[in-house]
Amino acid sequence: MPVARVGVIGGGQLARLMQAPAIGLGVDLVVLLEDPGSGAGPVVHHTILGSPDSEEAIRSLAAVSDVVTVDHEVLDLDLLRRLEHDGILIRPTSATLALAADKLAQKRFFEQAGIPVACFRPVTTIDDFDRAAADFRSVVLKMARTGYDGRGVWIRPDRSEAERVLAEGDELLVEQAVDTTVELAVVLTRSPSGEVVVYDPVQTIQQGGMCRAVLGPAPVTPHLDEAARTLARSVAEHLESIGTMAVEMFCVDDRLLVNEVAPRPHNSGHHTIDACVTSQFENHLRAVLALPLGDPSLRSPAAMVNLVGSGEGTDPRHRLARGLAADPGAKIHLYDKSPRPGRKIGHVTVCDDEADAALERAWQVVDVMGGEVAR
């Protein structure tokens, strides 16, 4: 008999990466997935085949689980609300997931809560866009929903691009494009009792809106480090999140602006598997099961680089031996996914005395394995 069963909606890399700490805790993962042949499917015993938006499938998942959590956030929120109403325990809750899924609602919520965000406004017409462009000088255009990994985000678009995007009819917002000194992410875990553990803030290196690399600790002053932790904690408390959450921030000189939140284990916390006492995935499981949280301390400076499909016909899975040989201290994590261009198919973490040295080593392993290299 396992200690407990955690149902996961979605079988991608996040569910896959939950399995190692689940094994330690004696917890069974049950994963609802559409593709049993990649991601979490090949590494867990209990899978349920189905769509993450199928009521029948989620009810089947919940029937064998003590609690249900999620691997991604593009979900049918009305369905989740209905299931919660019927007594199914979903962590994070549909209310938290709804705010994460709607960038406009999220910004409004933060503004009301006194959490600093970049100037923003909804746009529905090209006139709205023109006014925002004039007022903000430089803008980012975003779809309010379903954008991730750079999809649905247009950085400093020209007028004709904005017209084209507006013609699609999606709900959109513009934000002021700020001159960011450094982009930060703070991962934390909050349990139903309100216990919170905050990981060390990290620097994220973005490319085309996708997180490519992470360095910890972040190269910021102790004052900013502390401010980032406090801000992230405040976000989690306002959202009443349960589980692990990432708060992405822009650091503009000595000011912090919250960019987005992801109420789940997040790419900016993948280094915690190898670099922290307790990983973001273990703490996520502990939190959704209302177990006490673990020490989030960073054991050493570290860097994580995503392994991204390069579209050059090379498959990093066939170059594992070269990657391992390149650096005996590197930790390679493969997701058992086909290397489509731009797709995250693994990550490499290196711990070293300095984060910069760790980053250089991690990039080298990615390079050797034939992943897209974007230094």
Next chain:
Amino acid sequence: MPVARVGVIGGGQLARLMQAPAIGLGVDLVVLLEDPGSGAGPVVHHTILGSPDSEEAIRSLAAVSDVVTVDHEVLDLDLLRRLEHDGILIRPTSATLALAADKLAQKRFFEQAGIPVACFRPVTTIDDFDRAAADFRSVVLKMARTGYDGRGVWIRPDRSEAERVLAEGDELLVEQAVDTTVELAVVLTRSPSGEVVVYDPVQTIQQGGMCRAVLGPAPVTPHLDEAARTLARSVAEHLESIGTMAVEMFCVDDRLLVNEVAPRPHNSGHHTIDACVTSQFENHLRAVLALPLGDPSLRSPAAMVNLVGSGEGTDPRHRLARGLAADPGAKIHLYDKSPRPGRKIGHVTVCDDEADAALERAWQVVDVMGGEVAR
């Protein structure tokens, strides 16, 4: 498509603990087991139900695996030899497994190879026993085969106990009982190419012949530490072992004697999961797949204590929350096994600035969880 498939004969905690690094490497484990409800069964996708001594079952396992390895060493060696002869790749080989399974053959092999062992001789009659007891002054009586975790070992038995054991008709040996200063274990991994990585020697704390706790680094002089590494490497090279292996040693003042070897990931290396750059399980998988080996460095002093069923009606699985609350930095590993008295059902690892402090903390967690406590 996984990077490779590794078949494991046996579905206990060792197979279970291989799954986390298999996930990282993108490797599928396929486990041949009799009890799908505990140990490795609940945490891997591919299982084959059957006896570890069933030719049909092992052939089924091999048919879907790139290489076959083992979770324990009480195996039908004639069967494994036959399968190897038919071209099935088994690592470690049946030759290495045969020497590990037969303590008398092992001692003779070591003696011939110039590897220091305690004085020993076979015994078949009580006269043999009497002579050995007179010559060696103090003896340990052992079954040559199938003894583990203290079963099949009698420390300083009196004559009547020896008579009783002899009457069972098993193949037996006696060894000189040495006045051990400290018991050491050296875990290492050897690949088919002959590449060897050696983990830091650890102190093992035995109770009734069962390993109860491990501390690393071992409290020995640099000279002895180096001698232990050299000796372990020599053992692995003589045995031509492939995969992870543990070499247990007695330290008698400044002399080292090899006690036993286990040609597989071993209890004395469980701390490597949380305390080393690359765990003994990851390096085992790398070795059996002929992949380059990982850095075995100890990242900090550490201690591991086994969680052993106490027979007091408490189930540590029901006390996980208490264990986690007792020490946010402790790493608890449960094997999803019922807590029969004397049965290893999990382990707790703690990293700290000093191994002694780590040991104290690990014992406290075991105590809180209701495991047998034997400080």
